[in-house]
Amino acid sequence: MTTEQPASRSARPAVLITGANRGIGRATAEALAADHHLLLAGRDEQALAALAAQLPSAQPVVAELTDHAATAAAVAALDLPGGLAGLVHCAGILVNGTVEELSAADWERNFAVNVTAVSELTRLLLPALREARGTVVAVNSGSGYNAKGERGAYSASKFALRAWTDALRQEETAHGVRVSSVHPGRVDTDMQQELRAAESGAYETEKYLRPATVAAAIGFALRAPAEAVIATIDLRPRAIG
Numbered sequence: 001m002t003t004e005q006p007a008s009r010s011a012r013p014a015v016l017i018t019g020a021n022r023g024i025g026r027a028t029a030e031a032l033a034a035d036h037h038l039l040l041a042g043r044d045e046q047a048l049a050a051l052a053a054q055l056p057s058a059q060p061v062v063a064e065l066t067d068h069a070a071t072a073a074a075v076a077a078l079d080l081p082g083g084l085a086g087l088v089h090c091a092g093i094l095v096n097g098t099v100e101e102l103s104a105a106d107w108e109r110n111f112a113v114n115v116t117a118v119s120e121l122t123r124l125l126l127p128a129l130r131e132a133r134g135t136v137v138a139v140n141s142g143s144g145y146n147a148k149g150e151r152g153a154y155s156a157s158k159f160a161l162r163a164w165t166d167a168l169r170q171e172e173t174a175h176g177v178r179v180s181s182v183h184p185g186r187v188d189t190d191m192q193q194e195l196r197a198a199e200s201g202a203y204e205t206e207k208y209l210r211p212a213t214v215a216a217a218i219g220f221a222l223r224a225p226a227e228a229v230i231a232t233i234d235l236r237p238r239a240i241g
């Protein structure tokens with residue numbers, strides 16, 4: 001676990017993005033790069049360093065998010081002059097299977113990444129978020145509203161994440177931190193490949209949301225006028241509804 005600091009930091013608002021090396025997280029980094037300093041959080045140090053090198057102002061923050069000591073050390077090493085303007089939770093996992101099939105360990109790793117790690121990282125960053133009157137964006141899912149068979153564990157974690165964002169929004173209103181929950185339908189990423197394989201269905205790229213489209217919705221929540229909070233965004237692929 002390492003945290004690299006760039007030689008110089010501009011006066012750009014800082015945003016930390018988890019899952020920044022691929023999928024929706026990477027698209028979010030690309031969408032915010034022009035006018036933010038980006039803290040690219042993830043496990044793949046090489047991929048994060050390569051991405052940071054392509055962006056105008058970015059640095060990797062390397063941590064396995066379910067390792068709470070490693071996450072705390074990575075956060076403690078951050079230099080955040082002016083606080084943290086945004087925290088975007090894109091890291092997540094899909095745990096497929098029926099109640100009959102899934103073990104306690106499956107349920108635990110599912111909740112560890114999709115819920116507990118989100119809360120713990122946010123807790124560690126709350127002082128910096130309060131200082132900047134920042135915005136927390138949790139990437140949830142349509143599964144945060146509607147559960148389906150063979151995806152109960154994933155849905156349960158996304159229902160829990162929605163409850164968490166609602167609670168955090170209430171708690172942090174007095175501190176000036178706003179909280180947004182973004183609920184995309186199917187998005188063209190590795191996770192969708194995994195899901196379609198589990199469903200034994202054809203992968204129909206043209207029917208899914210592009211990661212950049214979800215990133216634009218995240219940017220909308222982050223850039224909302226100061227007096228507003230975008231509490232939820234329900235974003236669906238037009239071809240599926």
Ligand SMILES: NC(=O)c1ccc[n+]([C@@H]2O[C@H](COP(=O)([O-])OP(=O)(O)OC[C@H]3O[C@@H](n4cnc5c(N)ncnc54)[C@H](OP(=O)(O)O)[C@@H]3O)[C@@H](O)[C@H]2O)c1
Pocket residue numbers: 018019020021022023024025042043044063064065066089090091092093113139140141142183184185186187188189190191192
């Ligand atoms: N794709 C969809 O159709 C879809 C739809 C609705 C909602 N979502 C949600 O959107 C979010 C992003 O999904 P995606 O499609 O972009 O997924 P993805 O392409 O599978 O990427 C997942 C990201 O999460 C990171 N991650 C997973 N476990 C981690 C851990 N323990 N510590 C640190 N990082 C970890 C991965 O890092 P590594 O590369 O190191 O594994 C990767 O960067 C997820 O919360 C997902 O539930 C996705």
